[in-house]
Amino acid sequence: MHVFLTGAAGYIGGAVAVRLLRDGHRVSGLTRRADTVAALAALGIDPVVGDLDATDLLADCARAADAVVHTAEANHPTAARALLDALAGSGKAYVHTSGSGIVADHAAGAYCNPRIHDENSVPDVHASMQVRDGIDRAVLAEAARGVRSIVIRPSLIYGDSPGLHRDSFQVPVLIAQARDSGVPRHVGAGLNVWSHVHIDDTADLYALALDHARAGSLFYAEHGEAAMVDTVERIGRMLGLDTPPQPWPLDVATAYWGPRTPVALGSNSRVRGRRARAELGWAPRGPSLADALATGTYAQRWRPA
Numbered sequence: 001m002h003v004f005l006t007g008a009a010g011y012i013g014g015a016v017a018v019r020l021l022r023d024g025h026r027v028s029g030l031t032r033r034a035d036t037v038a039a040l041a042a043l044g045i046d047p048v049v050g051d052l053d054a055t056d057l058l059a060d061c062a063r064a065a066d067a068v069v070h071t072a073e074a075n076h077p078t079a080a081r082a083l084l085d086a087l088a089g090s091g092k093a094y095v096h097t098s099g100s101g102i103v104a105d106h107a108a109g110a111y112c113n114p115r116i117h118d119e120n121s122v123p124d125v126h127a128s129m130q131v132r133d134g135i136d137r138a139v140l141a142e143a144a145r146g147v148r149s150i151v152i153r154p155s156l157i158y159g160d161s162p163g164l165h166r167d168s169f170q171v172p173v174l175i176a177q178a179r180d181s182g183v184p185r186h187v188g189a190g191l192n193v194w195s196h197v198h199i200d201d202t203a204d205l206y207a208l209a210l211d212h213a214r215a216g217s218l219f220y221a222e223h224g225e226a227a228m229v230d231t232v233e234r235i236g237r238m239l240g241l242d243t244p245p246q247p248w249p250l251d252v253a254t255a256y257w258g259p260r261t262p263v264a265l266g267s268n269s270r271v272r273g274r275r276a277r278a279e280l281g282w283a284p285r286g287p288s289l290a291d292a293l294a295t296g297t298y299a300q301r302w303r304p305a
Ligand SMILES: NC(=O)c1ccc[n+]([C@@H]2O[C@H](COP(=O)([O-])OP(=O)(O)OC[C@H]3O[C@@H](n4cnc5c(N)ncnc54)[C@H](OP(=O)(O)O)[C@@H]3O)[C@@H](O)[C@H]2O)c1
Pocket: 006, 007, 008, 009, 010, 011, 012, 013, 030, 031, 032, 033, 036, 050, 051, 052, 053, 071, 072, 073, 074, 075, 097, 098, 099, 100, 153, 154, 155, 156, 157, 158, 165, 168, 169, 170
């Protein structure tokens, strides 16, 4: 199958592309950066240079492909619309990347929220996730217009991507802050819990969804969960730091880690990927986040010599 994939130079997109190539698919991959073209080609991806705002280009690439996987940006309505319009009536698959941030709360690290979401939940969507939620709804509705439209909401993804962008956001920025300052920190008390999933298992889910998911399907991707304070404690141990994890007020943490902090590091985002397991036979294998920090890829890369 010929797949047009956006975000080919990114963390998720690179992993999905490598997985699809391994399955024998052909992948054309969108990037904005001409300087990544040679490296993408070396991975076996046919590079397409362009921006998500280039809607005619997106439509042409979508029509030329047998399926589309959109990983570049979960909050870009015009790109999603251009891809979907191009596929309308074709019966082709469109796999859209969203995220479990949709169910995030405003905990600022202060508590563990007992509410756990699955594909049947109707979450109170976080204010900063309203655009993303609207796009997800629009994507799923395209099943009625002859698109095999699928939404994947990964939780916190960890592990090394085999693509050009090795690292995700959440765990690596916690590690970098702790290493650079010598003090491991979390937002507030760090009692907030995020579900998580390994990048290889995430890529497996995309491949399964592309092959088998029904039109109009939503999937959460998760394989375990952890309170931020526990993850940060593991990070401190991995780095050999003597100082125990320290709380950071949300405003100070946001000034350091940026505007994604309240959702990405301060909220609860607890989900269960029941549908992927039940309908696609998705069987995530890890390694677990705890193992990645204790002995796995993070430990091998970040532990002081
Ligand atoms: N990583 C996670 O844990 C996670 C979990 C759930 C959801 N998500 C969501 O999934 C999406 C991708 O995440 P990621 O971790 O793969 O991010 P990433 O590593 O930054 O990759 C995104 C890629 O998309 C491309 N891109 C961004 N804006 C673009 C634009 N306007 N036009 C063309 N290309 C554009 C960039 O490629 P170029 O710079 O090469 O153009 C970038 O390499 C994001 O929306 C993120 O919120 C991520």
